[in-house]
Amino acid sequence: MLLGGEGVNITPELIMMRSDTNMISVIIPTLNEEKTIGPVVALARQSKGVGEVIVIDDKSTDRTVEVAKEAGANVITSTNIGKGSSMRGGLMLARNNIVVYLDGDIDNYVPDIIERLTNHIIKNEADFVKSTFEREAGRVTELVAKPLLNLLMPEALRFNQPLSGIIAGKKEFFQKVDFENDYGVDIGILLDMIKTGARIKEVNIGMLRNKMKQWRELGNMSRDVSRAILKRAHKHPAFSLDSLETINIIHYQMEMAIKESLAPLSRIRQAGRRFLRKIRTIIRD
Numbered sequence: 001m002l003l004g005g006e007g008v009n010i011t012p013e014l015i016m017m018r019s020d021t022n023m024i025s026v027i028i029p030t031l032n033e034e035k036t037i038g039p040v041v042a043l044a045r046q047s048k049g050v051g052e053v054i055v056i057d058d059k060s061t062d063r064t065v066e067v068a069k070e071a072g073a074n075v076i077t078s079t080n081i082g083k084g085s086s087m088r089g090g091l092m093l094a095r096n097n098i099v100v101y102l103d104g105d106i107d108n109y110v111p112d113i114i115e116r117l118t119n120h121i122i123k124n125e126a127d128f129v130k131s132t133f134e135r136e137a138g139r140v141t142e143l144v145a146k147p148l149l150n151l152l153m154p155e156a157l158r159f160n161q162p163l164s165g166i167i168a169g170k171k172e173f174f175q176k177v178d179f180e181n182d183y184g185v186d187i188g189i190l191l192d193m194i195k196t197g198a199r200i201k202e203v204n205i206g207m208l209r210n211k212m213k214q215w216r217e218l219g220n221m222s223r224d225v226s227r228a229i230l231k232r233a234h235k236h237p238a239f240s241l242d243s244l245e246t247i248n249i250i251h252y253q254m255e256m257a258i259k260e261s262l263a264p265l266s267r268i269r270q271a272g273r274r275f276l277r278k279i280r281t282i283i284r285d
C-alpha cells in the first residue's frame with residue numbers, strides 16, 4: 001500500500017511498529033530460574049518492537065527476582081500460585097496490543113525469537129502464533145496430550161507442540177480465552193483459540209534445551225493437561241459416552257502398566273525391610 005507523498009511505502013508492518021499501542025509486551029512466568037532468567041530478559045528487551053518485559057514470579061526462593069530486575073524486567077510477585085495464574089496476571093498488566101509469552105528456563109533461544117513469534121501478527125496474517133521446536137523429550141506431550149487429543153479433539157493435532165508455552169498473540173484474543181491456573185494453561189489457550197476462530201500459525205523456533213522434569217512433576221503436569229482437555233472436550237460437539245469409555249480403558253491400562261513396572265521396586269523394598277528386621281533381631285539378641 002502506498003500512502004502519503006514522496007513514495008513512502010507504508011506497510012502494515014510499519015504502521016504497527018510506529019504506533020506505541022501496537023508494540024510488544026513480553027511476559028515471562030517464573031519459579032526459581034535464577035540461572036537462565038537474566039539472558040532471557042536481556043534478549044527480550046533488545047528485540048525490535050518490545051516495549052516492556054514483565055516477569056511474574058511465584059515467590060521464587062532463589063535469586064530470580066533480583067536477577068530479572070537487574071536485567072531490566074518489571075518484576076511482579078504473584079499472589080495466586082501457578083504458571084497459568086501468572087500468565088493471566090501478566091496479561092492484565094500488559095500495556096501493548098501484541099503479547100508474547102516466553103519460558104524463563106531456556107538458555108538457547110534463537111536471537112530473533114521475538115521477531116519469529118510476532119512477524120505474522122504484525123503483518124496481520126495471524127491472531128495467535130504457536131511455536132514448534134525440537135527438544136530432547138516431551139513425555140507429557142507424546143504420552144498424555146496427543147493420545148487424548150487424537151481421541152477427543154483431533155483438529156488440535158496439526159500442532160507439533162500443543163503444550164508449548166512460547167506463544168504470541170493479539171491481546172484482544174488472549175482476553176477471550178480461559179486461562180487455566182496450572183500447567184493446563186497452554187493446551188487450554190490453544191483449544192480456546194481454535195474455538196474462537198482465531199487465525200493460528202505455527203512457527204519454528206529451532207532446538208530448545210529444557211530442564212528435565214522429575215517423574216512427580218510430570219505426574220502433576222499430566223493431571224493438569226488432561227483436566228484442561230477433558231473440560232473442553234465435554235463441550236465439544238464430537239464428544240460422546242463412547243469416547244469417555246475409551247478414556248476409562250486407557251486410564252485403566254496406564255494404571256496397570258505403572259503398577260506392573262513398580263512391582264519389582266516394591267519387592268526390593270519388602271526384601272530390604274525383611275533384611276533390616278533380621279539385622280535388628282541379630283543386634284537385639
Ligand SMILES: Nc1nc2c(ncn2[C@@H]2O[C@H](COP(=O)(O)OP(=O)(O)OP(=O)(O)O)[C@@H](O)[C@H]2O)c(=O)[nH]1
Pocket residue numbers: 028029030031032033056057058078081082083084086102103104105163165210211212213
Ligand atoms: N509464576 C510461575 N511460573 C512457573 C510455575 N511453574 C513453572 N513456571 C515457569 O513457567 C516457565 C515454564 O515452566 P516449565 O516448568 O519449564 O514448563 P514447561 O516448559 O511447560 O515444561 P517442560 O516442557 O517440562 O520444560 C518457566 O519459566 C517456569 O519457571 C509456577 O507455578 N508459577
Ligand SMILES: [Mg+2]
Pocket residue numbers: 103105210211
Ligand atoms: Mg520448560
